[in-house]
């Protein structure tokens with residue numbers, strides 16, 4: 315029977331520290347996001363995605379020769395197997411993109427020569443392959459579902475530019491590549507968020523890298539997590555124009571509904587990443603001659619914050635999904651790819667966490683996660699239920 319003293323926490327694990335990590339620190343009260351000791355603003359302004367992925371995997375920023383070797387390694391691993399392209403062609407064109415991505419991760423596992431190797435070196439090689447191949451897989455799927463031939467990765471392009479090239483079929487200019495690169499830097503890591511926890515929980519069973527990352531993709535797909543950026547754009551499109559923003563905000567609050575892109579489970583300030591994304595959204599809008607989505611976002615942010623304060627007597631803040639939506643839209647990225655684009659960046663954080671779960675920490679590794687639950691079901695009496703034969707059950 316139950317131990318009366320067992321603690322029960324129906325908190326969604328909010329505020330419960332379940333492991334230590336050297337990978338990142340989210341200081342919610344101060345509005346700081348730190349990857350391995352470096353502020354996100356400094357990384358976004360001064361480092362590329364490849365440098366950040368190296369930092370996450372190897373615990374230090376690369377020097378020039380390390381960066382060159384790492385970029386070459388990523389570029390060399392970008393191709394996905396022809397069998398995977400053939401499998402993608404069998405998928406229904408309206409399949410949910412995150413489902414295709416998650417299935418693709420499992421299929422990639424079938425082709426990885428390191429899949430049964432439990433060494434740290436093999437885990438790092440698998441991490442690099444996953445980071446390299448996510449953009450190829452995603453771009454290939456988008457082209458296949460639009461009856462276009464998938465493009466081979468371009469070894470002369472950096473990670474962000476190559477993704478846009480494989481997606482759109484033309485090389486992006488320097489500014490657009492830079493914006494994509496900054497987005498990848500900003501979304502790469504965020505401590506024990508839901509998808510990272512999912513990856514680490516699976517890794518704690520000694521399941522392999524692909525099983526862990528596949529679980530993380532599934533977790534990211536939910537609208538309370540990575541799916542929110544798509545909801546922001548759908549909301550902007552539903553509002554339609556700047557003059558309708560105020561009425562929309564009031565309508566949402568009156569009905570007790572949320573405004574996507576506002577609020578965060580951890581930050582008590584604006585999300586530092588939102589302030590980096592906002593000017594890029596404005597600039598990208600100017601470039602395509604359509605600043606409406608940025609202007610609507612700005613007004614929605616201000617009106618939403620004011621109205622929230624008026625009604626609840628407290629503040630609400632803008633999160634990472636708010637301006638990334640209008641930015642991706644202005645970059646010509648289809649709305650249902652917004653969350654998968656988040657994934658092609660976050661796979662760097664997930665894989666770093668899986669490696670940490672396998673090989674770091676004080677305890678003999680890995681420590682299997684095994685929380686407990688409180689059984690609140692029946693016993694049909696003081697002890698267990700008596701099992702009736704099938705034919706006697708009413």
Ligand SMILES: CC(C)(COP(=O)(O)OP(=O)(O)OC[C@H]1O[C@@H](n2cnc3c(N)ncnc32)[C@H](O)[C@@H]1OP(=O)(O)O)[C@@H](O)C(=O)NCCC(=O)NCCS
Pocket residue numbers: 537538539542571572573574575576577578579580626630633634635
């Ligand atoms: C992210 C989120 C789940 C965080 O939630 P949280 O910090 O735990 O806050 P709670 O859900 O407890 O909400 C606290 C209060 O603020 C309100 N609130 C929170 N986010 C809100 C939003 N975006 N719009 C309107 N009201 C909001 C809640 O209704 C609640 O009101 P109450 O105190 O009267 O019940 C929540 O802010 C949200 O749903 N945001 C919209 C979705 C989104 O953008 N998600 C991406 C996160 S990166």
